[in-house]
Amino acid sequence: MIPRGLGIIFFRWPETTSKEGCVSIEEKVIGSTKEIFSSMVMMEISVKRVMDYSGPLNNTITGMVGLAGIYRGVLAIHIPYPVAMAITASFLGMDVDEINEDVHDAIGELANMLGGNVKTILSEKGRDIELSLPSTISGSEYSFQLDKEVDTVIIEFDTGQGQFMVEMVLEK
Amino acid sequence: MGKNVLLVDDSSTMRKIVGRSLRQAGIDFDNIFEAADGIEALEILEKEHIDIVLSDINMPNMDGISFLREKATRDNIKGIPVLMISTETGDDIIGEAKSLGAVGAIKKPFTPDKVNEVLGPLL
Numbered sequence: 001m002i003p004r005g006l007g008i009i010f011f012r013w014p015e016t017t018s019k020e021g022c023v024s025i026e027e028k029v030i031g032s033t034k035e036i037f038s039s040m041v042m043m044e045i046s047v048k049r050v051m052d053y054s055g056p057l058n059n060t061i062t063g064m065v066g067l068a069g070i071y072r073g074v075l076a077i078h079i080p081y082p083v084a085m086a087i088t089a090s091f092l093g094m095d096v097d098e099i100n101e102d103v104h105d106a107i108g109e110l111a112n113m114l115g116g117n118v119k120t121i122l123s124e125k126g127r128d129i130e131l132s133l134p135s136t137i138s139g140s141e142y143s144f145q146l147d148k149e150v151d152t153v154i155i156e157f158d159t160g161q162g163q164f165m166v167e168m169v170l171e172k
Numbered sequence: 173m174g175k176n177v178l179l180v181d182d183s184s185t186m187r188k189i190v191g192r193s194l195r196q197a198g199i200d201f202d203n204i205f206e207a208a209d210g211i212e213a214l215e216i217l218e219k220e221h222i223d224i225v226l227s228d229i230n231m232p233n234m235d236g237i238s239f240l241r242e243k244a245t246r247d248n249i250k251g252i253p254v255l256m257i258s259t260e261t262g263d264d265i266i267g268e269a270k271s272l273g274a275v276g277a278i279k280k281p282f283t284p285d286k287v288n289e290v291l292g293p294l295l
Contacts, residue, residue, distance in 0.1 A: 040189060040281040092188055106185040112230070113280045116259020127264035133182070133232055 025121060025168075026050065026153050032117035033157060033166055036110065041091045043159055051154040054078060054165055056143045061099060063111030066132035071122050073170035075115045076144075079107060083162035099138060108134035118168065175295065176203040176220065180213040180227035180239070181257070186280075190226055190257060190287075197288035199295070210239025217249045224294060229258040229265065237265070240272035253294060257282070 030047055037045045061084045064076040079087065081099055088106040089096040096103060112134040123129045144167070152169040177194070179187045187206050194201065205220060207213040211234045213225065229236035236256060244250050256269050256277040266277045278290050 036281045039283050088185075092185060093192065102185065105183055109183040109185045112183070113259050116230075116261075116280060119259070120261065123262065127262060131230055131260070133230065 025118075026155065028121045029114070029118065029153065029166060029168055030155060032114060032121075033155070036113050036117070037157075037159075040113070041087055041110075043087065043090050045157045045159050048156040048158045048163055051156060051165070052152060054144055054154050054167055056141060057139075058141050059139075060084075060142075061103065061107050061136055061138035063104075063107035063109075063134055063136045065111050065115030065134045067115065067119060067122075067129055067170070068132070069123075069129040071129055071170050073168065075111060075118050076167045077107065077111050077114060077164060078167065079164040080162060081138075083159060083164050086159065086161045087164075104136045104138070108136045111136075114166065122170075175201050175223045176205060177201045178205045178207060178213060178216055178220075178222045178225045180207045180210065180225060180231070180236070182208050182228065182231040184208075186228065186257075193282065193284045193287045194291075196284035197291070199288060199291060210234030210236065210242065213239055214242060214246075214249075217243070217252060218246075222252055224291075225252060225254040226257050226291075227254055229256055229260040229269070236260075237268060237272065240269060240274060244273050255291060255294065 034045055037043045057078055059081045060078050061081065062076050062078045064074055067073050084099065084103050084107055085096045088103045091106050092102060115131050119129050119131050152167060154165055154167045156163050156165050179190050181187050191204050205216050205222065207216055209231045213227065227236045227239060236258065240254060253275045254273060256274050257280060259280045261277055261279040275294060276290055278286060
């Protein structure tokens with residue numbers, strides 16, 4: 001559990017990344033997220049909206065991976081508890097009625113797969129970007145402390161059983 | 173003697189998903205062994221009869237590349253084929269894995285059909 005009010009500082013988009021480049025990456029992240037959910041989680045999801053601020057997160061679990069190398073940043077997935085339990089149940093094919101170790105592992109693995117896809121988008125060869133091991137945090141109320149001048153891409157998806165957000169922030 | 177597989181991934185979720193995908197692909201193993209990193213995988217390979225290993229790359233303690241490198245030094249287990257299943261599918265990383273003995277790679281996310289397509293010919 002993360003203490004209330006504890007924030008996480010994200011990196012920013014590379015200054016050399018064009019608006020078109022951001023849009024292209026955004027589209028690829030959307031495509032990767034849909035592919036992961038369709039092929040692995042067995043859920044069809046749709047984009048609800050693209051946002052620039054995730055706001056306070058309540059009763060949520062966040063899975064994240066860090067990228068280092070020619071690009072630096074974080075890929076995070078924020079999932080409210082009921083949606084996280086539904087996703088884990090579908091992912092593992094079993095009943096899930098609490099936020100337990102299985103939920104943390106499943107959401108961490110989702111972040112890991114998304115991070116891997118982002119790494120492939122940014123670097124085809126793969127050796128010039130390092131991917132961290134996934135980690136998760138959860139809590140009744142927390143937020144990401146973002147620099148006001150930092151650009152981020154936050155995409156909200158709808159699962160049919162609730163929404164979740166994918167947040168990506170990069171620095172070159 | 174039946175066929176045994178060893179699944180190596182630090183995520184218990186992913187080990188379950190790979191096991192499920194094997195069953196959905198119609199690939200039956202007599203025994204499915206599991207390891208959370210390369211160190212555990214080496215211990216199991218030394219003790220059990222394993223026909224093929226399906227291994228992640230990005231793991232704590234001993235990652236998939238280090239696992240391949242160490243396995244290649246042990247005469248009694250170096251011939252056991254290893255198929256990588258990972259988000260890490262860049263040409264450089266997969267090239268290094270193959271140079272250390274990996275027989276192929278499957279990218280996460282994957283479908284049971286993809287597992288069957290790649291793994292089937294190796295059995």
